[in-house]
Amino acid sequence: MVVDNALAHFRASTAAWLEENCPEPMRGAGWSEDEICWGGKRWQFTSDAQRVWLERMAAKGWTAPRWPTEYGGGGLSRAQDKVLAEEMARIGARTPLERIGLRMLGPALLEFGSEAQKQRYLPPIVRGEMRWCQGYSEPGAGSDLAGVQTRAEDAGDHFVVNGQKVWTSYADKADAIFALVRTDRDAPKHKGISFVLIDMESEGVSTRPIRLISGKSPFCETFFDDVRVPKENLVGELNGGWAIAKYLLTHEREMIGGGARGLLGGRAISSILGDSGIDDPVIAADALRTEVDTLAFGLTMERYKDAAEAGQGVGDASAMLKYAGTELNKQRYDLMMAAGGSSALTWDGEGALAPEWLRTKANSIEGGTSEVMLGIIARRILELPA
Ligand SMILES: Cc1cc2nc3c(=O)[nH]c(=O)nc-3n(C[C@H](O)[C@H](O)[C@H](O)COP(=O)(O)OP(=O)(O)OC[C@H]3O[C@@H](n4cnc5c(N)ncnc54)[C@H](O)[C@@H]3O)c2cc1C
Numbered sequence: 001m002v003v004d005n006a007l008a009h010f011r012a013s014t015a016a017w018l019e020e021n022c023p024e025p026m027r028g029a030g031w032s033e034d035e036i037c038w039g040g041k042r043w044q045f046t047s048d049a050q051r052v053w054l055e056r057m058a059a060k061g062w063t064a065p066r067w068p069t070e071y072g073g074g075g076l077s078r079a080q081d082k083v084l085a086e087e088m089a090r091i092g093a094r095t096p097l098e099r100i101g102l103r104m105l106g107p108a109l110l111e112f113g114s115e116a117q118k119q120r121y122l123p124p125i126v127r128g129e130m131r132w133c134q135g136y137s138e139p140g141a142g143s144d145l146a147g148v149q150t151r152a153e154d155a156g157d158h159f160v161v162n163g164q165k166v167w168t169s170y171a172d173k174a175d176a177i178f179a180l181v182r183t184d185r186d187a188p189k190h191k192g193i194s195f196v197l198i199d200m201e202s203e204g205v206s207t208r209p210i211r212l213i214s215g216k217s218p219f220c221e222t223f224f225d226d227v228r229v230p231k232e233n234l235v236g237e238l239n240g241g242w243a244i245a246k247y248l249l250t251h252e253r254e255m256i257g258g259g260a261r262g263l264l265g266g267r268a269i270s271s272i273l274g275d276s277g278i279d280d281p282v283i284a285a286d287a288l289r290t291e292v293d294t295l296a297f298g299l300t301m302e303r304y305k306d307a308a309e310a311g312q313g314v315g316d317a318s319a320m321l322k323y324a325g326t327e328l329n330k331q332r333y334d335l336m337m338a339a340g341g342s343s344a345l346t347w348d349g350e351g352a353l354a355p356e357w358l359r360t361k362a363n364s365i366e367g368g369t370s371e372v373m374l375g376i377i378a379r380r381i382l383e384l385p386a
Pocket residue numbers: 133134135136137138141142143144166167168169170219362365366367368369370371372375
């Protein structure tokens with residue numbers, strides 16, 4: 001009971017703090033991907049409220065609630081973290097900062113980074129001062145990620161990196177990239193890879209945005225031409241990068257799958273359908289089924305998070321969560337498009353559904369495709385024969 005009382009007290013003080021400190025424009029439903037704060041040296045806040053909200057949350061370490069306080073995090077327990085998320089959801093508070101540094105690199109550094117790397121990189125991530133991008137995929141290495149060919153040659157106190165990455169989300173806006181590089185060309189492919197951190201302003205790094213049919217350029221080709229990378233930027237062991245890459249992917253997949261939980265830009269499906277005045281019984285039944293699936297998925301996600309307490313990630317189950325979450329998300333958007341009829345095809349303007357619907361198609365590709373997730377589930381969870 002002592003624990004429950006402590007948690008109840010934490011809930012009350014958190015609710016009061018959020019009420020007082022979350023600016024009004026940072027609350028409420030219906031916000032789009034364009035309004036997300038990504039941080040970084042070149043970040044231009046879209047409003048004063050966005051800046052204030054980030055500063056206040058970062059000062060409490062609540063942009064990274066579970067990280068240790070010595071690295072700028074909130075030092076919260078799993079139970080407190082859940083309470084914070086619930087209280088934020090209750091007032092519709094937006095996530096103050098997203099996400100590659102916080103949700104992908106950060107956990108990997110906490111697990112595999114040196115003390116110096118943790119102290120140098122984690123606090124700026126918490127404060128939104130350093131934006132990261134992910135240099136995994138290459139033209140010849142996507143699903144077969146261990147086939148990366150970007151190479152890092154040992155040159156004494158530094159590596160010289162040459163090669164190309166592709167589909168690097170926001171590489172043209174990031175301050176730094178974490179990259180998989182080949183450091184031993186003779187070893188079996190999984191055993192010759194290292195995980196390095198590269199400043200995007202280093203001489204020899206360049207990016208070329210890939211323009212999509214939507215007119216947006218969310219990702220780039222990234223080129224490395226004789227880039228000098230200090231040895232201190234190697235994370236973990238030389239040629240030991242594959243274990244770090246896989247660990248980080250479990251966090252990425254959990255994050256992408258988790259996008260399907262609960263609300264959609266702050267809106268529950270049933271309320272959207274209700275607003276649209278749809279009384280088609282088939283669509284209504286589909287909507288209820290999808291909402292129940294969404295709730296069940298949310299509970300499953302929580303169950304795995306509880307089981308993975310102590311920040312160990314969820315391991316191979318992340319493939320299951322990614323597969324189920326992204327397929328569910330696509331199903332939800334398909335449903336809303338069906339319910340919206342021709343008006344759902346609107347491309348521009350607040351709450352326009354069509355671009356979001358098309359974006360969900362990428363969910364089951366990024367971070368590993370659904371087919372690849374099914375392969376992992378078959379081999380490593382169900383232990384089916386090859
Ligand atoms: C929106 C978005 C953002 C991205 N951001 C980044 C990023 O920031 N950094 C980064 O490094 N990468 C990023 N990616 C790349 C992403 O990780 C790759 O697209 C993904 O891993 C698939 O690789 P590929 O595109 O090379 O496809 P391929 O590996 O060529 O796959 C092509 C098709 O073959 C199927 N396939 C391949 N192998 C198997 C198999 N063993 N079993 C069954 N089917 C198989 C796949 O399912 C797919 O349908 C992003 C992708 C998207 C869509």
